[in-house]
Amino acid sequence: MTSLAVRPDAGAVPGGSPRPPDPLAVLLTTLDELETLARFDSEAAAERAGAAAGTARELGRPDLEQRARLVAADLLRRRGSVAEGGRIAQEVHRWATEARSRHLLARSSFVLTAVFQELGDLAGALEHAVQGVDLLDDDALPALRIDHLVRLADVLGLSRDPAAPERYATVLRLAEDLGDVDRQLRILNNRAYTDTLAGRFADALRFSSRLQELAAAHGVPLDVGRLDTVARALMGLDRLDEAEEALLPGLAPEVLDSSHDGDAGADYLLTLAEVQRRRGAVDAAQRTLDECVRRCRQHGLTSIRVRARAEQAELHAAAGDHRAAFEEHKRYCAELMEQQSAQRESRARALQAMYETTEARRQSRRWRELSLRDPLTGLHNRRHVDDELPRMLADGALVWVALLDLDHFKRVNDTCSHAVGDEVLRTVAGIVQDLPAPGTASLVARLGGEEFLVVLAGADAAATARYLEDVRSAVAAHAWGPLTGDLPVTVSIGAASTSEVPDRTPAQLLGRADARLYRAKREGRDRVVVGD
Numbered sequence: 001m002t003s004l005a006v007r008p009d010a011g012a013v014p015g016g017s018p019r020p021p022d023p024l025a026v027l028l029t030t031l032d033e034l035e036t037l038a039r040f041d042s043e044a045a046a047e048r049a050g051a052a053a054g055t056a057r058e059l060g061r062p063d064l065e066q067r068a069r070l071v072a073a074d075l076l077r078r079r080g081s082v083a084e085g086g087r088i089a090q091e092v093h094r095w096a097t098e099a100r101s102r103h104l105l106a107r108s109s110f111v112l113t114a115v116f117q118e119l120g121d122l123a124g125a126l127e128h129a130v131q132g133v134d135l136l137d138d139d140a141l142p143a144l145r146i147d148h149l150v151r152l153a154d155v156l157g158l159s160r161d162p163a164a165p166e167r168y169a170t171v172l173r174l175a176e177d178l179g180d181v182d183r184q185l186r187i188l189n190n191r192a193y194t195d196t197l198a199g200r201f202a203d204a205l206r207f208s209s210r211l212q213e214l215a216a217a218h219g220v221p222l223d224v225g226r227l228d229t230v231a232r233a234l235m236g237l238d239r240l241d242e243a244e245e246a247l248l249p250g251l252a253p254e255v256l257d258s259s260h261d262g263d264a265g266a267d268y269l270l271t272l273a274e275v276q277r278r279r280g281a282v283d284a285a286q287r288t289l290d291e292c293v294r295r296c297r298q299h300g301l302t303s304i305r306v307r308a309r310a311e312q313a314e315l316h317a318a319a320g321d322h323r324a325a326f327e328e329h330k331r332y333c334a335e336l337m338e339q340q341s342a343q344r345e346s347r348a349r350a351l352q353a354m355y356e357t358t359e360a361r362r363q364s365r366r367w368r369e370l371s372l373r374d375p376l377t378g379l380h381n382r383r384h385v386d387d388e389l390p391r392m393l394a395d396g397a398l399v400w401v402a403l404l405d406l407d408h409f410k411r412v413n414d415t416c417s418h419a420v421g422d423e424v425l426r427t428v429a430g431i432v433q434d435l436p437a438p439g440t441a442s443l444v445a446r447l448g449g450e451e452f453l454v455v456l457a458g459a460d461a462a463a464t465a466r467y468l469e470d471v472r473s474a475v476a477a478h479a480w481g482p483l484t485g486d487l488p489v490t491v492s493i494g495a496a497s498t499s500e501v502p503d504r505t506p507a508q509l510l511g512r513a514d515a516r517l518y519r520a521k522r523e524g525r526d527r528v529v530v531g532d
Contacts, residue, residue, distance in 0.1 A: 027055050027064060034071045035107065036143040046075050066092045066104055074111045077118070086115035106135035106148070113151050122159050129155045142178050146171055150187055157194025164194060165203070181218050185211060185226070193229045201236030208233045212246075223258065224250040224268035231271055235278075243275045266295040266304045273311055282318050289315065306335045326410055334448040340375055341383050376422055377429035380445040385453060386506075388443060392457050393504045397440065399457050400464045401509045402495035403517045404432070404471070406450035407525040408487075416484055424480075424489055425450065431474050438463035461497065461530065468493050468528045476526060490526035492517060 030052050034045060049071040056065035070092050077085035089111040096104035109132035116124035129152040136148055153167035168191040175183040188211040195204035208230040215222050222230070227250045234243035247268070250256055256265040269292035276285035289311055296305035309332035316325035372384035380388075392399055406412075406428065413421040425446070432444050432452060439459030447453050454471075456464055472491055480489045494517030501508040516529040523529070 023055060024059060024061070027052060027059065027061075031064060031067050031071070032141060035067070036141055036147070046072060049075065062095075063099065063101055063104065066095055066101075067107065070104070070107050070111055074114070077111065077114055082115055082118050086112065086119075089115060102135050103137060103140075106132050106137075106140075109135065110148055110151060113155060117155060117158070122155060125155045126152075126159065142174065143180060143183070146174050146178065146180070146183050149174070150183070150190065153187075154190055154194070157190065158197070160198050165191070168194075181214065181220065184214060185220065188214065189226045189229050192233055196229070196232045196236055199236070201233055204229075204233035205237060221255065222249070224256060224265050228268045228271050231275060235271075235275060240275055240279045244272070244279060247272045247275065266292050266299070266301050266308075269295070270304060270308055270311060273315075277311070277315055277318055280318075282315060285318075286315055302339060306332065306339050309335060329410075330449050337374060337381055337446075337448050338383075341372070341381055374446040377426050377446050379429050379433070379452070380443065382445065382447050385443070385445045385447070385455075389455060389506045389509075392441065392443070392455060393498065393506065393509070395457070397458050398460070399455065399498045399504075399509070400439075400459060400461075400495055401497075401513045402454040402456070402464075402468055402493055402530075403447075403510070403513045404428075404452040404454065404491045404493050405517055405521070407490045407492055407521075409450040412484055412487055412489070415487060420483060423483055427478065427483070428452070428475055428489070428491070431478065432471055435467065435470055435474060438467050464495065464497075465528065465530050468495060468530065472526065472528050492520035492525045493528040494518070494520050495528070495530045 030048060034049055034052070037045065049068050053065050053068035053072070056062070056068060069088055073085040073088035073092070075085075076082075076088070089108050092104060093108035093112065095101075096108055109128040113125045113128040113132055116122075116128060129148075132148045133152050136145060149167065149171040153164055153171055156164035156167055168187060172184065172187045172191070175187055188207050192204045192208040192211060195201070195207065211226060212222065212230060214220075215226075227247055230246045231243040234240070234246060250265070250268050250272075256268070269288055273285045273289040273292060276282075276288060289308060293305065293308050293312075295301065296308060309328055313325045313328035313332060316322070316328055372380055372387070374381045389401075406424070409421065409424075412424055429444075429446065429452070432454065437454070437456055437459075439456045441457040443453075443455040445453045445455075454468075456467070459467070472493055476488070476490045478489065480487070494513050494515065496509055496512035496516060498504050498509065500512060516531075520527045520529040
């Protein structure tokens with residue numbers, strides 16, 4: 001049964017007295033409202049969804065109970081409980097498959113689209129988004145159809161699919177025909193936002209301008225998220241004065257503190273700081289960024305806080321303090337890698353919680369493995385080192401730890417671009433991985449920024465020294481010209497073994513290797529130091 005089942009006639013009983021409301025008709029109306037509300041208070045909606053599920057049980061309507069559960073699942077997702085929301089949506093999806101309920105299959109796919117999108121699985125999101133549109137009944141409520149089509153367009157837009165603009169155009173016409181201003185605003189905002197992601201800044205500005213015009217025509221103030229979209233389009237076209245002007249209305253406390261995105265306006269402030277800094281207003285940008293960071297700390301906004309470090313590095317550089325800029329950039333790189341690992345770990349747990357199947361366990365193991373990998377180079381990361389190095393030290397064999405650091409790497413980023421710097425890091429990682437390592441076991445990892453780690457178990461001092469010298473010379477001899485031009489790329493290496501640290505603790509071993517790395521730097525770089 002779909003959400004558009006025929007409602008029983010709620011007319012009058014003989015004699016003119018009003019007929020009591022039909023519980024089924026009331027329940028159907030409530031579910032239609034809950035499914036089509038674009039913005040709603042989660043507490044009130046959660047209470048209504050719970051009450052609707054109870055009424056459906058009393059009426060013996062499991063299909064309607066499942067509809068109410070889906071509303072609750074979507075609310076959980078919006079509040080941040082993505083795994084629990086996804087688990088409920090999966091249960092409803094299985095129930096709908098067995099019951100052959102097209103409407104519930106469409107609606108559960110709609111919720112699962114958002115779940116997989118938030119888990120970073122755009123392929124899974126797209127699969128469910130297509131199902132959500134295809135399985136929706138032809139007589140579904142127009143607002144519901146628009147929501148399903150918008151979600152499909154959003155996934156295509158985030159995937160940089162060239163079909164996204166056409167999808168947005170189609171669903172925008174439907175919203176215009178319906179006269180639904182709220183949905184028109186949402187579509188225009190999402191279209192402009194995904195255009196900025198794809199680098200189509202002229203298109204983004206065109207649709208963000210339409211967003212502003214429509215909001216003004218209907219007296220709807222733009223929230224900070226939509227102001228941010230407008231500014232991003234202008235920034236992409238280097239129209240910085242206009243970008244700042246577009247952002248200024250968001251500074252009003254009643255606007256800034258009412259962000260619908262759950263970020264307390266921090267993301268908006270980060271954009272404003274970038275605009276101010278690029279306009280040369282360094283002091284104003286610093287004050288804006290300080291407020292952004294304060295809100296991040298207050299509300300636990302880790303992701304935005306990490307991005308704020310990158311902007312702080314830019315501000316230090318703009319103020320002429322290049323050492324502070326370099327140190328802040330290093331902190332940004334380290335925290336970004338840790339955040340990416342934590343996100344992958346979270347995805348693994350979420351997938352495991354969503355459904356206990358063989359495929360889910362396989363995906364969970366995959367995400368767990370990815371959480372232990374550096375996304376740029378494919379090497380293991382610091383989290384894996386923290387897990388694995390103590391085990392290698394506990395075996396009792398001789399273990400060598402070597403720290404490798406690229407020399408003058410900041411010069412590569414500043415002169416050639418960060419994209420070239422990333423390619424240099426990938427190339428160095430490949431060189432280290434491809435050289436056969438001595439001993440019985442080895443581990444290669446990227447610790448963060450331009451620093452790498454090599455662990456060798458069962459290799460003697462001579463073999464270790466030869467191997468590390470081979471690494472150094474291979475990096476120096478690589479044909480870097482096509483990538484970095486006249487800039488050379490070399491590494492300094494410091495190494496230490498367990499024979500020098502009686503307690504065999506990772507901290508002692510890494511500390512001694514780090515001291516020798518800095519000695520290699522002091523003595524002229526592009527060299528290996530394996531002893532005192």
